[in-house]
Amino acid sequence: VTGGFVLAVAALAAGMKLGSIKSEIPEPEAVNTAEDGLIIPVQAEIWAYDGVYKLLSVLQSIKNTVYVQQYVMGMLITMCNKRTNSAKTVIEALHNSYGDYVFDTIISYRDEAKVSAITKKSLVGKKSSVIGQQYMAVVDEIISREENENG
Numbered sequence: 001v002t003g004g005f006v007l008a009v010a011a012l013a014a015g016m017k018l019g020s021i022k023s024e025i026p027e028p029e030a031v032n033t034a035e036d037g038l039i040i041p042v043q044a045e046i047w048a049y050d051g052v053y054k055l056l057s058v059l060q061s062i063k064n065t066v067y068v069q070q071y072v073m074g075m076l077i078t079m080c081n082k083r084t085n086s087a088k089t090v091i092e093a094l095h096n097s098y099g100d101y102v103f104d105t106i107i108s109y110r111d112e113a114k115v116s117a118i119t120k121k122s123l124v125g126k127k128s129s130v131i132g133q134q135y136m137a138v139v140d141e142i143i144s145r146e147e148n149e150n151g
Helices: 028-033 046-063 085-101 111-119 130-150
Strands: 038-043 072-080 102-108
Touching (some): 038 046, 046 085, 072 130, 111 130
């Protein structure tokens, strides 16, 4: 798998802690055992948006069906600078193409993410972290979606 898959990748949501979500294409066996669905992080760039369609095609192949919606929990916009026209275009395109599958929470492009990667310290537990708060909002959305789906 090449090209636009660098950041337009699937991560398993089933039974995984936020810290263990991988930024790589999972093995087909992992996709086949996902019960809760996949979260597809999409960097707020056109090439990543284009990669979503390719990723869904791979999922269709792995699951041997064109109806992959049941396997997708949602799409999470990441590394987003809402002040840029390209980010605005990607946000609009994702919503137009995938509707309710796009999480409401958007993960910002901030220097604190770079520092966190270097220091290997999670931002989720840091109260002053904007990105940590955004990821916790994603967790709330996931819980809400699960509650709505399961009654």
